[in-house]
């Protein structure tokens with residue numbers, strides 16, 4: 001196309017008026033075709049010059065990016081793209097690319113549509129090359145929500161596998177009360193038969209009451225097993241978005257600080273410097289940290305006799321493509337036996353505890369596709385270690401930061 005245009009411009013002085021006119025018509029037809037192709041793309045397209053002033057945008061871009069002033073608007077004259085993009089994270093990404101002259105980069109974002117739905121997008125920036133020179137950048141925005149949903153579905157299916165194990169242990173637990181009920185009913189039947197055969201008198205009231213009492217107790221046990229099971233398997237409804245955990249944690253811990261001060265417990269915070277984003281639900285992440293903090297405060301208060309100063313440490317760092325969050329205390333700790341039960345619904349050693357705190361924490365971390373581990377020693381302390389995978393594209397960005405490429 002470029003060669004063709006150069007050849008024409010060389011020969012244009014030799015062309016007749018009608019030849020020039022038909023040439024012009026053909027070229028404007030091509031131009032129109034090109035522009036309607038870009039306009040009809042389902043991906044959003046934005047073109048900026050080397051100064052990041054918007055030059056062109058197609059219709060689809062409006063589905064993904066909100067502008068304070070639309071790029072097509074004449075009043076954007078002199079404004080950079082990142083100055084008119086409303087979404088803080090996207091604007092920051094553009095500004096960062098402009099400041100560092102970064103091209104050939106991709107990043108994922110989550111956006112809320114006007115209908116309140118969360119959608120996942122990737123923004124790819126490639127250089128716009130014209131006559132062997134970089135004339136700006138081409139920004140392409142693609143909707144990857146379906147792909148993300150597939151990943152979440154896959155993760156749910158993996159959770160279903162662990163559900164099978166849980167169901168097997170429930171079946172096992174149900175056996176004991178059912179056995180006890182069956183034995184006591186058989187005993188009652190035998191007593192009634194014996195009475196019928198004898199003097200026709202029904203068995204002693206006290207004897208009947210005792211056996212019915214056992215049956216009722218076992219029915220209560222069965223009920224509890226079923227209720228616990230339902231609580232454990234009911235999914236938490238998580239609204240996953242790509243968010244910066246450090247920002248949220250810093251704010252939340254600042255908010256929780258007075259609770260630690262009130263109990264005269266030191267709160268040490270060591271959050272990692274990487275500005276990584278994770279697929280999380282902000283509200284649920286808060287719930288996890290609040291639950292673990294409350295447990296830590298309680299445990300420290302239980303261990304006052306063994307320590308001079310209670311301390312809770314919240315630490316985050318990156319390790320092997322995972323974001324690790326550790327919450328440790330120098331509280332009363334737990335025996336091996338206790339430790340094996342803490343994630344079970346309704347397991348509590350506290351007079352007013354519900355025993356649902358850690359069950360909820362476990363379920364939330366699973367929704368984040370993460371893991372939770374605990375290390376504990378009696379009278380020394382406990383450490384909860386949460387690990388959450390870093391999404392693919394942020395991983396790439398991380399290696400860019402490290403200069404690995």
Ligand SMILES: Nc1ncnc2c1ncn2[C@@H]1O[C@H](COP(=O)(O)OP(=O)(O)OP(=O)(O)O)[C@@H](O)[C@H]1O
Pocket residue numbers: 291295296299329331332333334338342347348349350352353354355356357358359382
């Ligand atoms: N940091 C900790 N140190 C020592 N023991 C702990 C710690 N965290 C939890 N536990 C033990 O695990 C049990 C279960 O914790 P979980 O948060 O599920 O319920 P809870 O704290 O007892 O009740 P609730 O959360 O409703 O207040 C606690 O009762 C406690 O015995």
Ligand SMILES: [Mg+2]
Pocket residue numbers: 291294295357358
């Ligand atoms: Mg608790």
